[in-house]
Amino acid sequence: MMKWTELKYETSSEAVEAVANIFMEAGANGVAIEDALDLENYADDGTGKYIDKENFDFIKEGAYVMSYFPETMYLPEILPTIQHRLEELPQFGLSLGANRLTYQDVSEEDWAEAWKKYYKPTPITRFLTIVPEWVDYEPKHEDERIVRLDPGMAFGTGGHPTTRLTLQALETIIHGGEKMYDVGTGSGILSIVSKMYGATDITGFDVDDVAVERAQENVALNPEVGTIPMYPNDLLTGVEEPADIIVANILADIILRMIEDAYRLVKDNGYFVVSGIIESKKEEIVSAIEGVGFTLDQTFQQKDWYAFIFQKVVE
Amino acid sequence: MMKWTELKYETSSEAVEAVANIFMEAGANGVAIEDALDLENYADDGTGKYIDKENFDFIKEGAYVMSYFPETMYLPEILPTIQHRLEELPQFGLSLGANRLTYQDVSEEDWAEAWKKYYKPTPITRFLTIVPEWVDYEPKHEDERIVRLDPGMAFGTGGHPTTRLTLQALETIIHGGEKMYDVGTGSGILSIVSKMYGATDITGFDVDDVAVERAQENVALNPEVGTIPMYPNDLLTGVEEPADIIVANILADIILRMIEDAYRLVKDNGYFVVSGIIESKKEEIVSAIEGVGFTLDQTFQQKDWYAFIFQKVVE
Numbered sequence: 001m002m003k004w005t006e007l008k009y010e011t012s013s014e015a016v017e018a019v020a021n022i023f024m025e026a027g028a029n030g031v032a033i034e035d036a037l038d039l040e041n042y043a044d045d046g047t048g049k050y051i052d053k054e055n056f057d058f059i060k061e062g063a064y065v066m067s068y069f070p071e072t073m074y075l076p077e078i079l080p081t082i083q084h085r086l087e088e089l090p091q092f093g094l095s096l097g098a099n100r101l102t103y104q105d106v107s108e109e110d111w112a113e114a115w116k117k118y119y120k121p122t123p124i125t126r127f128l129t130i131v132p133e134w135v136d137y138e139p140k141h142e143d144e145r146i147v148r149l150d151p152g153m154a155f156g157t158g159g160h161p162t163t164r165l166t167l168q169a170l171e172t173i174i175h176g177g178e179k180m181y182d183v184g185t186g187s188g189i190l191s192i193v194s195k196m197y198g199a200t201d202i203t204g205f206d207v208d209d210v211a212v213e214r215a216q217e218n219v220a221l222n223p224e225v226g227t228i229p230m231y232p233n234d235l236l237t238g239v240e241e242p243a244d245i246i247v248a249n250i251l252a253d254i255i256l257r258m259i260e261d262a263y264r265l266v267k268d269n270g271y272f273v274v275s276g277i278i279e280s281k282k283e284e285i286v287s288a289i290e291g292v293g294f295t296l297d298q299t300f301q302q303k304d305w306y307a308f309i310f311q312k313v314v315e
Numbered sequence: 316m317m318k319w320t321e322l323k324y325e326t327s328s329e330a331v332e333a334v335a336n337i338f339m340e341a342g343a344n345g346v347a348i349e350d351a352l353d354l355e356n357y358a359d360d361g362t363g364k365y366i367d368k369e370n371f372d373f374i375k376e377g378a379y380v381m382s383y384f385p386e387t388m389y390l391p392e393i394l395p396t397i398q399h400r401l402e403e404l405p406q407f408g409l410s411l412g413a414n415r416l417t418y419q420d421v422s423e424e425d426w427a428e429a430w431k432k433y434y435k436p437t438p439i440t441r442f443l444t445i446v447p448e449w450v451d452y453e454p455k456h457e458d459e460r461i462v463r464l465d466p467g468m469a470f471g472t473g474g475h476p477t478t479r480l481t482l483q484a485l486e487t488i489i490h491g492g493e494k495m496y497d498v499g500t501g502s503g504i505l506s507i508v509s510k511m512y513g514a515t516d517i518t519g520f521d522v523d524d525v526a527v528e529r530a531q532e533n534v535a536l537n538p539e540v541g542t543i544p545m546y547p548n549d550l551l552t553g554v555e556e557p558a559d560i561i562v563a564n565i566l567a568d569i570i571l572r573m574i575e576d577a578y579r580l581v582k583d584n585g586y587f588v589v590s591g592i593i594e595s596k597k598e599e600i601v602s603a604i605e606g607v608g609f610t611l612d613q614t615f616q617q618k619d620w621y622a623f624i625f626q627k628v629v630e
Contacts, residue, residue, distance in 0.1 A: 123490060124487070125486050125487045126442075126486055126487070126488075126489050126490055126491075126512050126513065127441075127442055127458075127486070140490065140491060141490070141491045141513055143442075143512070143513070144490075168483070168487060171440050171441055171442070171486070172439070172440045172441070172483060173441075174441050175438060175441055175455065175456070175459075176441075176455060176456045197441050197458070198441065198456055198458070297617065298615070298616065298617045299614070299615070299616035299617070300613070300614070300615060300616075301613065301614035301615075301616070302612065302613045302614070
């Protein structure tokens with residue numbers, strides 16, 4: 001059985017996706033996130049709880065990011081890079097929180113269990129529940145759609161506020177037939193749900209080759225949506241064809257780099273949906289996106305996280 | 316043909332529901348609202364526009380509230396009361412806007428046309444479109460549900476942000492089988508949609524007898540939801556049975572009066588959904604509702620309007 005090194009970083013909720021990204025770029029084979037915020041959305045479904053909060057051993061504040069490196073990788077070689085990049089996070093307005101980095105050896109089995117225990121069925125709306133691939137789950141009523149996800153390997157499990165809010169935003173604007181770009185597709189969840197909701201022509205992009213592969217594996221877990229083309233790409237660089245909707249559930253500072261491209265590519269009266277925005281970045285993001293000509297249509301908020309629907313209003 | 320007097324008040328968007336309420340309590344047989352904000356949500360549906368904004372004669376800012384009194388009512392008798400109550404609105408934090416009250420005689424036919432022209436099919440989410448009773452409309456895809464409404468006579472057309480945001484909030488928390496109270500039911504739209512979404516035991520309340528009647532007429536326009544009991548009542552006064560969800564899409568100052576009752580009646584881990592909250596009242600409402608023990612779960616915002624999902628979290 002293969003041995004792995006688990007690198008665990010105790011940090012703040014707002015930094016989890018950036019930290020996970022640093023680990024993946026450093027060569028981790030998988031990332032698991034244990035975020036106090038996630039527990040928020042493993043909600044009571046009216047007929048019983050998905051998680052018994054009292055007996056479930058879950059952190060109450062802050063977050064852990066666990067990453068898994070094969071034993072073939074020599075940790076002393078990659079650790080300095082990781083530490084250096086973690087130290088840069090406050091420059092992006094992200095609090096380091098507890099800021100404690102530890103590691104231990106784990107077996108393949110332990111690793112699989114480690115992250116599986118954190119992902120449970122997560123109801124997003126009446127019409128959508130995200131279900132980990134290994135969980136046996138039947139819809140509770142005829143309106144409930146199930147999206148299957150193997151979330152351990154990439155970001156976007158449905159439990160985190162940013163994913164949840166983005167899915168709710170998409171649910172309000174997708175009416176069928178849309179052409180769409182999903183920038184920073186991560187687990188692929190936004191593309192999969194959008195296709196299920198009737199968007200017909202979706203392309204996913206992620207800067208990370210591994211994420212693109214994982215996203216495709218998740219698409220395959222939901223055969224009813226068919227295929228969704230996804231490519232490694234630096235945001236919207238080189239993209240030429242206009243779209244009805246561009247969605248980006250990434251960090252504020254990265255979104256800032258793609259605003260001009262988004263405005264160029266969104267069709268008249270089309271939408272730019274952005275998420276992954278923490279409270280402290282809210283004003284900057286809204287004013288920058290309004291600055292290129294978009295109009296803020298709607299805001300979705302949970303805890304310190306925001307998702308926005310902007311429209312390219314043309315009267 | 317019957318003659319009517321149309322009383323028209325030019326005011327601010329934030330005051331429309333309060334003004335409409337004043338007219339109804341003064342004995343108006345119907346109220347029509349022309350709100351610059353409404354136009355926001357008569358959105359392009361991807362295949363064509365519901366309203367051609369360029370050629371549609373619609374106000375660009377502020378709002379008109381038109382009310383219709385039968386010629387049998389002697390206007391000089393009721394006008395002083397109306398004027399007095401309008402003057403009180405700033406005490407409730409509502410801007411009077413243009414603050415211009417005018418009247419004219421109209422025929423029954425003119426009245427019907429006057430308000431019908433303002434209500435168009437309004438998409439709320441992919442799963443819900445509000446359609447005026449007299450409009451011939453077919454769902455555009457299999458997920459789209461239609462709720463029929465005769466909105467001219469009471470509040471809540473789907474076009475206004477407060478109604479739209481409340482419906483989106485309910486869509487995220489109704490999973491089937493819920494017991495629910497709809498306080499200030501108005502047009503009945505929240506009850507009708509909630510029943511359609513699987514809440515099984517809904518009771519609607521409105522302080523206004525006429526609203527209760529109108530709401531029942533709207534329930535009847537949607538025979539698939541069956542019956543929904545609705546009663547005239549002062550908020551939650553006298554209500555004893557606990558509920559999973561209490562929703563109140565009314566004004567902030569009125570919501571403040573029912574917070575203790577809401578906390579008493581919402582079951583553990585149940586929800587209190589409030590809407591009709593303008594920007595300037597946001598902090599006060601959130602702190603008052605958190606003050607009795609609720610936890611803010613999610614915020615929905617459009618323009619200056621907010622809807623909140625609070626939960627009675629019991630660990």
